[in-house]
Amino acid sequence: MSGWAQKRFWKEVSVAETGGGFAVELDGRRVKTPAKAPLMLPTQDMAAAIAAEWDAQTESVDPLAMPCTRSANAAIDKVTHQHSEVAAMLAEYGDSDLLCYRADAPVELTLRQAQEWDPALDWAAETLGARLQPRMGVLHQPQETAALAVLAERVRAMTPFQLAAFHDLVGISGSLILGFAAAHGWRSADEIWLLSRLDERWQEELWGTDEEAAAAAEVKRQEFLHAKRFFDFS
Template sequence: MNINFKMLNFTRLTTKNNLSKQCSNWFRFRSYATQKRFYRRTDIVQNEKKWEITLDHRRLKTPNGQVLMVNAEPLARAIAAEWDAQRDYISQPTMHLTALCNTALDNPGKLNSHDIASYLLDFIATDTLLFYSEQEKLRALQEEKWDPVLEWFCKRFGVKQEVSKNLELPPVTTETRAILARYFLSYDFAALNAMCFGVEALKSPMLMLACVDRYIEPKDAVLLARLEEEFQLSHWGRVPWAHELNQAELTARVAAALLVIHSSSERHSAAVKKSQDKSV
């Protein structure tokens, strides 16, 4: 195993632990009790400017008892479809949209947008795309696949970002942090919570930002995040069902995060545009 990645994982774990002090359930795997499906049909209803999901005409609620309400109809329909896809038993770990919306509404860690933005900014220095292998063939592959994303990131945000050249983390300038802080804080809490979820899945803020900006697709981002693993598997072989399942799960996580983010940002853009039209 590359020594750089040992340090990378240690640093990332330390950062996660710091955030976990504020939220004991933040990004942790939890055991879910098996629950039999208790409803026949799902639907959505509009409540003023928001949307609710119903199970046999009963309002879906969060673990803390709040009515689960979202700002966009497509997101509400996707959540309803998530519940409708459950068969004899409800598999909560596969219901990423429901989990993201529950967390945003209940906010069990009592976090705010600045807490999440700070966490994402600290994550930049440990981004997977900033750590190249010392193995010649793998490094050549990483440069071929990762460099375009890094170039896009620098051009998109007007910054310069170095990659790691030794065991130390690459520097992230104050200017870069300030630009990204403004970008992150332009999203609401639900979108930031979802962005964090996607970043954790990919182990890369840059890949997640590229997905948000529609520069790359979620499935491509997952392949780039797993580039070293895929390289090793091409040499040593794979267990098809296991690795394909893992890839599908990561893609589902990123796609769910993107749906929440885009639903939030597109609603905001539409509201701003409508306001501008009225003032003309």
């Protein structure tokens, strides 16, 4: 984008409302994406969050400290042009959803999976109109075509900005249902993140916490929380 530079060159950051949405301006010059497209944002809240990221830059610009800007760039430069492909890829998670593949032993883990994951499947059946069925073991067993079609249609209905966030909600959690649950605010993003890590938490209880693995998990948790925040801005 025109604003990506090694050093900060602007003094003032502002948000401007336009006929097509909201733009972020640096000293009156509108920010563009890396592909030179206008960084046109759908809501004022998203524009304000991105403006705050640009305003927080000091002498050197750090793109890694600008997650909302990067997500908006992805929505405009990538998802907008590949919407059907991205939606189809995410919808495929429904046929192998994390929540549907259950351990057959030990019984304590089986019961915990049912206790923690069944409510999410019940919520999806009631709210989304799609009932996915749990399976024992790791071998793939297809879900009902009608349920998958309902979920796929809901994914396709998302805007590019929503889909950019939803991509991370689903990809990081490994679950289409948990992605929807986070997007719809079924529970807090932290609670849903913990549901996605049920098996890992079980292993940690048995064998203890690996510091390196815990650090990697925390990075993913922060990315998941950001994706939920960005979806809400959309």
